[in-house]
Amino acid sequence: MIKVGVVGGTGYTGVELLRLLALHPGVQLEAVTSRGEAGTPVADLFPNLRGHVDLDFSEPDPERLAACELVFFATPNGIAMKMTESLLNAGVKVIDLAADFRLKDPALWEAWYGMPHACPGLLEEAVYGLPEVNRKSIADARLVANPGCYPTAVQLGFMPLLEYEGIDLSCLIADCKSGVSGAGRKAAVGTLLAETSESFKAYGVPGHRHLPEIRQGLETVSGQQVGLTFVPHLTPMIRGIHATLYLQLDDPDLDLQSLFEARYRDEPFVDVLPAGSHPETRSVKGANHCRLAVHRAPASNVVVVLSVIDNLVKGAAGQALQNMNIMFGLDEAAGLRGIALLP
Structure with a gap:
């Protein structure tokens, strides 16, 4: 089982990620962080997860996250880049669902996102997580930049x-x-x-x-x-x-x-x-x-x-799981075989 942490689990992308992770056969969810909701049961905020996710939201504790094998960032832009380097140094793989590692040029990042990049040295290493283009590189990656929708x-x-x-x-x-x-x-x-x-x-x-x-x-x-x-x-x-x-x-x-x-x-x-x-x-x-x-x-x-x-799925959380499966050598479709909802 892959030990997984989710940083920033209170947004729409976060709850979609938790919904998919909860049903993934190869995942053990270790931590779901939120500074504002720390101590609140995840299922109290998102009742659709009742009976599937039994964790409470917690503060983003570096030691707890460093004990994971993979950490997803479902946070606003500018958060993942402040924590990723220390996680990578601890041997943790990272998938960022925000935009922190999508652009290769730090000057371009600063121009569009209004802040200097906190770890520009990782931009070249980060693999852009569009499997239909970069599947082989994703398989060997420590850091994946999940594409935008x-x-x-x-x-x-x-x-x-x-x-x-x-x-x-x-x-x-x-x-x-x-x-x-x-x-x-x-x-x-x-x-x-x-x-x-x-x-x-x-x-x-x-x-x-x-x-x-x-x-x-x-x-x-x-x-x-x-x-x-x-x-x-x-x-x-x-x-x-x-x-x-x-x-x-x-x-x-x-x-x-x-x-x-x-x-x-x-x-x-x-x-x-x-x-x-x-x-x-x-x-x-x-x-x-x-x-x-x-x-x-x-x-x-x-x-x-x-x-x-x-x-929220192929444009965010589902593609992130697809990247996780590739990074860990799993069946690429694991946890993602759900059929679309109609009506």
Whole structure:
């Protein structure tokens, strides 16, 4: 059994991580930390975990965490980077679900996140945890930077075409929609029911923090600079991301369906739907799957890719478990075989 600690278990990502860990056959949950809820039974705050998680929230005690084999950080940006180096020195592996180790350039991190990086020396070592790209590196990693939710949906949608040479990389468009849980479990006017219900809006158009992460990932795959327009939107639903992706294709004869099916044939959590399909966010609710469909716009060289994920699962906690399984040589799908919820 892998002895696991979770730092920051009170947010939406945290409770989703605990839900999945509680049912994982190879995990022993040792600690769930929260400074504000220390001493409170986890199941009192999250009644869905009653009978599954019997721990109390505790202070983030370095010695207790150092006794774990793996520590997940489900904390706000800027927390994991202050504790990770000491955990790694103690022989503990780390998966950070925030953004502390996603960007390789510390100056870029500081520009987008408004703080200097506490351990820039670890940025090069950190492995970006998108298994469909970095599975071999994840298997050998001590430190994994779990991808963001928008970046996961966008990169998986664009990837087969980025690996093909016949596209125009200067004008990629990612038009993305997210449920309100993506904003986190906090009191904020903009995510109140009365503010978001029966409404729809774009945000972060001048620049969203996921933009440099997406661009970095796309350029890593393509080996070239890309021109990317990324516009996120807030939709009146709790879970889900829908990414509609556009690009120009130079080869009018390319069989797009076969290209996507071949690329993801052996990927357990990417599902390429039949030609002509339109994936729905509800088809991945609660599941660690990305469902894709690829279309060619009529009388045009424009390709349209549709990509849907659950932002809390494949976009966060589920992908973190997938990375854990790879890091410890387990069945990659262990604890992640749940079927999406309908309705």
